[in-house]
Amino acid sequence: MSNTTVPVSDSSAEVAGAEIMIDQVVKRYPGQAKPAVEGITLQIPAGKIVMLVGPSGCGKTTTLKMINRLIEPSEGRIVLGGEDVTNMNGDELRRRIGYVIQAGGLFPHMTVATNIGMVPKMLGWDKQRIADRVDELLDLISLDPAVYRDRYPKELSGGQQQRVGVARALAANPPVLLMDEPFGAVDPITRQRLQDELIHIQSEVKKTIVFVTHDFDEAVKLGDWIVVFSEGAEIVQYDTPERILAEPASEFVESFIGSGAGLKQLTLARVDDVELHDCVRARPGDNAKDTLRLVEEARHEHVVVVDDRDRPRQWLTRRQLSRINVIEEHTDPKLPIVGNRATLNDALDTMLVSSAGAALVTGNRDKLLGVIDVETVMTAITAAREAAANASDEDSPIGINTGSIATVDEPAGQSGNETGSAEELR
Numbered sequence: 001m002s003n004t005t006v007p008v009s010d011s012s013a014e015v016a017g018a019e020i021m022i023d024q025v026v027k028r029y030p031g032q033a034k035p036a037v038e039g040i041t042l043q044i045p046a047g048k049i050v051m052l053v054g055p056s057g058c059g060k061t062t063t064l065k066m067i068n069r070l071i072e073p074s075e076g077r078i079v080l081g082g083e084d085v086t087n088m089n090g091d092e093l094r095r096r097i098g099y100v101i102q103a104g105g106l107f108p109h110m111t112v113a114t115n116i117g118m119v120p121k122m123l124g125w126d127k128q129r130i131a132d133r134v135d136e137l138l139d140l141i142s143l144d145p146a147v148y149r150d151r152y153p154k155e156l157s158g159g160q161q162q163r164v165g166v167a168r169a170l171a172a173n174p175p176v177l178l179m180d181e182p183f184g185a186v187d188p189i190t191r192q193r194l195q196d197e198l199i200h201i202q203s204e205v206k207k208t209i210v211f212v213t214h215d216f217d218e219a220v221k222l223g224d225w226i227v228v229f230s231e232g233a234e235i236v237q238y239d240t241p242e243r244i245l246a247e248p249a250s251e252f253v254e255s256f257i258g259s260g261a262g263l264k265q266l267t268l269a270r271v272d273d274v275e276l277h278d279c280v281r282a283r284p285g286d287n288a289k290d291t292l293r294l295v296e297e298a299r300h301e302h303v304v305v306v307d308d309r310d311r312p313r314q315w316l317t318r319r320q321l322s323r324i325n326v327i328e329e330h331t332d333p334k335l336p337i338v339g340n341r342a343t344l345n346d347a348l349d350t351m352l353v354s355s356a357g358a359a360l361v362t363g364n365r366d367k368l369l370g371v372i373d374v375e376t377v378m379t380a381i382t383a384a385r386e387a388a389a390n391a392s393d394e395d396s397p398i399g400i401n402t403g404s405i406a407t408v409d410e411p412a413g414q415s416g417n418e419t420g421s422a423e424e425l426r
Ligand SMILES: Nc1ncnc2c1ncn2[C@@H]1O[C@H](COP(=O)(O)OP(=O)(O)OP(=O)(O)O)[C@@H](O)[C@H]1O
Pocket: 029, 030, 032, 036, 054, 055, 056, 057, 058, 059, 060, 061, 062, 063, 214
């Protein structure tokens, strides 16, 4: 790898993202009676994922696209990392901001590598540096560079296209990522994997991410903060997922949460938050009898076979071990695996279909970390509920509606801002 390559990961304490301040912004589309965004001041903290949710047409996409000025605000300022970017050259601004849309928005006539390397190329990186960066990012999104770099988008699955879209957005290492319903077009299982992967990636890159979704469960799973909008980008609640579930600000928010708020709490705790069980590991080619002895000594029932990069390949019982001489090179396609950033809800799903009643947990680059079982999950849920109830709201970012007070001329009684305003002004 060339030493000029921008690193994918920063040291774990470091935040690579920049704060975004949407400052008293209004958007009026020509010919529309009401502004699409009636006036909003929203602080997006550096290095956090902020989810925008709300009914169709409430102004989520408009708000998002005003950040990179694909849509120009009618009023107000956009401040990025302390710099007012409201009037800077839009193309230059967009090179600093990664943008991901549904189905990845890849150019069909370009290879994966060319798609990912587009912004670095515009920024004048040399060929080798771009090639290194492409491979590094393909690795990050778990696509083998040798297999995928020269493919065209139509030769990828929907989920793979979406991951390449994320890689492309990250290519020039921008401090900010904007994502507009990126996982809306894939099936539920792929969506869950993409969500887990985004969480993984974010744990490495720590960008500031603004993410629009229709799916409240997705908002709860991915968000550090959630903004619930009603029409005109009116902020009904801006809070942590925990507090939105525990204390919805209004019936409108409640209706958005839908049924099963209790179950959704399960999606708030992550595998990372619980203590995993150890496991005995072996490698293909190891002697089965020796391995069985190790399993017995550890008083375990299973051994996990990992490859040379510590990725789980098989999960063998004592009985299976006793029937073979040498552990074979084989990958069990049905291994129950969850990422360490997956929610306990996802972990539970995986465990319930596994014959072991447990799941293997993997971390960065699919390395094996340990084993999780149902009992661990139950203990953790109780603890997580108690923690949410005791949480304080001192660190809340700013989120208020400004336009309906000062900038928008509306007929009396149409401000529609009764439910949220008292809550918002904290
Ligand atoms: N180019 C445009 N010209 C006129 N009106 C527009 C334009 N784009 C969006 N709007 C209107 O602005 C409002 C907000 O649209 P926006 O796309 O931001 O909604 P959204 O919350 O992203 O909705 P969805 O969930 O359906 O994607 C809608 O009423 C929409 O009809």
